[in-house]
Amino acid sequence: DAKTTQPNSMESNEEEPVHLPCNHSTISGTDYIHWYRQLPSQGPEYVIHGLTSNVNNRMASLAIAEDRKSSTLILHRATLRDAAVYYCILKNSGGSNYKLTFGKGTLLTVNP
Amino acid sequence: NAGVTQTPKFQVLKTGQSMTLQCAQDMNHNSMYWYRQDPGMGLRLIYYSASEGTTDKGEVPNGYNVSRLNKREFSLRLESAAPSQTSVYFCASSPRTGSSNQPQHFGDGTRLSIL
Numbered sequence: 465d466a467k468t469t470q471p472n473s474m475e476s477n478e479e480e481p482v483h484l485p486c487n488h489s490t491i492s493g494t495d496y497i498h499w500y501r502q503l504p505s506q507g508p509e510y511v512i513h514g515l516t517s518n519v520n521n522r523m524a525s526l527a528i529a530e531d532r533k534s535s536t537l538i539l540h541r542a543t544l545r546d547a548a549v550y551y552c553i554l555k556n557s558g559g560s561n562y563k564l565t566f567g568k569g570t571l572l573t574v575n576p
Numbered sequence: 577n578a579g580v581t582q583t584p585k586f587q588v589l590k591t592g593q594s595m596t597l598q599c600a601q602d603m604n605h606n607s608m609y610w611y612r613q614d615p616g617m618g619l620r621l622i623y624y625s626a627s628e629g630t631t632d633k634g635e636v637p638n639g640y641n642v643s644r645l646n647k648r649e650f651s652l653r654l655e656s657a658a659p660s661q662t663s664v665y666f667c668a669s670s671p672r673t674g675s676s677n678q679p680q681h682f683g684d685g686t687r688l689s690i691l
């Protein structure tokens with residue numbers, strides 16, 4: 465799987481929007497962009513994924529750059545429960561597509 | 577909405593003891609996975625099962641065995657535990673393996689310490 469780069473940490477205030485960036489300059493045309501998060505003492509939780517178009521679901525929005533070399537996970541109104549490590553992962557349709565390769569992710573701190 | 581259930585949640589073993597970690601999913605998924613998570617290492621795949629009746633090695637299979645008991649259950653066995661296997665173990669499932677479009681669903685983990 466191609467590599468992703470995320471900031472080590474970010475901080476936000478409660479009820480404010482949060483934009484979590486991810487760079488993936490070596491993305492291939494068939495790579496999907498997946499986001500997971502891991503709350504303290506819990507397993508990873510799927511958040512959202514997309515290929516080319518922006519995506520919205522009940523948890524978040526995913527904005528994908530036109531050249532697909534970067535993406536941004538948007539939490540519209542951060543809550544204390546959103547404090548977690550957020551992982552941006554590329555998943556392709558060939559080769560080792562059975563596994564998820566987790567990097568170090570971004571530790572999001574939400575201040576009350 | 578149980579999803580993926582792992583038992584036990586915590587376990588302490590002595591070096592050389594054996595143990596089986598249990599995992600069950602109720603989402604009718606075909607594929608199941610075992611990962612371990614160590615500080616600073618991210619999650620690493622131990623074994624996976626693309627479908628009932630099949631299992632394959634992941635990145636770090638040494639010291640482990642698995643059994644896909646049926647479609648719902650996928651167990652991980654440590655035959656002779658070593659301190660290097662102290663870790664948090666996560667089980668996951670997905671509808672099937674061969675698609676980049678399908679997310680994996682994780683359990684809450686088993687925290688295993690080997691003394």
